[in-house]
Amino acid sequence: MIDQGVYPDGYEDEEGNIQEARNTDGIRQYLTQSRSSLSPSRWSESEFKQFKREDLRAGSESRVMINVVPLIARFKDRRYNTTGDIPLNNMEKFHPNVTTPKPGLYYGASPSQVDSRVQDDISRRPVVPNSFLAGKAKSGNADVAQRQGMYHGALGARSIHKLQNYGITTPTYDGNAYTISSSYCDGQLKMYTTHTAPLL
Numbered sequence: 001m002i003d004q005g006v007y008p009d010g011y012e013d014e015e016g017n018i019q020e021a022r023n024t025d026g027i028r029q030y031l032t033q034s035r036s037s038l039s040p041s042r043w044s045e046s047e048f049k050q051f052k053r054e055d056l057r058a059g060s061e062s063r064v065m066i067n068v069v070p071l072i073a074r075f076k077d078r079r080y081n082t083t084g085d086i087p088l089n090n091m092e093k094f095h096p097n098v099t100t101p102k103p104g105l106y107y108g109a110s111p112s113q114v115d116s117r118v119q120d121d122i123s124r125r126p127v128v129p130n131s132f133l134a135g136k137a138k139s140g141n142a143d144v145a146q147r148q149g150m151y152h153g154a155l156g157a158r159s160i161h162k163l164q165n166y167g168i169t170t171p172t173y174d175g176n177a178y179t180i181s182s183s184y185c186d187g188q189l190k191m192y193t194t195h196t197a198p199l200l
Contacts, residue, residue: 001147004094005199006154008146009192021177021195031191047071055187056138064135064184065104072189081110081127088129091155103152107131114163128163129156130178136185145183146190153181153194161196173198 002011012018021027043051051071058064065084084105091101108129132152134145156179165171177193184190 001094001098001151001154006094006150008150019197021193022175023177024193027177027180027193058137059139060137061104061135061140064137065133069105069133069135069184072184082107084133088155091159094151094154098151101152101155103129103132103148104135105133106152106156108156115166128159130160130180132156132179132181134181134183136183138186140185142183142185142188145185146192149181149183149192150194153179153192156181157194157196171198 001008007019010018051068054067054071055064058068062085082105084103086102088101088103093100106129108131109127111127114127129152132149134148134152136142136145157177160178161171161173173196175195175197177195179194181192181194182189183192
């Protein structure tokens with residue numbers, strides 16, 4: 001993916017610089033705000049035991065997504081358009097040899113939220129996906145989940161960038177991250193942001 005300009009978390013260029021999104025501090029500040037939590041102060045002992053039991057029993061990726069992730073999310077927010085385990089065939093790949101992305105779960109806008117002039121170019125799935133989750137069972141590889149999340153996040157960031165520059169000949173880059181990818185494996189949830197930048 002590096003050859004296609006997609007860089008993993010912590011990647012350093014030849015001069016030792018790590019590129020972060022301009023709005024990284026704002027995202028970190030937002031994530032510190034109080035919200036539903038898995039901590040004992042928010043979850044009952046029985047709820048935590050159920051989560052632990054389901055996590056231990058999840059012997060496959062699909063069981064993680066069906067039985068564990070909903071316990072973490074606690075509810076389905078109807079304000080967001082979500083789906084998962086569907087190949088994103090309508091997204092341009094970074095390279096022909098890279099598999100078609102198939103996130104375990106992703107959120108995006110409803111087609112009705114997109115200007116009618118561009119609706120013909122999109123499918124009825126969540127459009128401009130901007131939040132992805134790759135889940136793995138205990139026997140899964142956390143590194144694979146991280147790479148899948150990076151790939152999905154890069155596709156989402158590119159989609160948002162294309163929509164922001166729709167109808168513009170020379171694209172502009174603001175350096176902000178509009179995409180968040182998460183990977184869940186063996187009881188750990190990790191989050192990553194993705195932003196676009198002009199190729200050097």
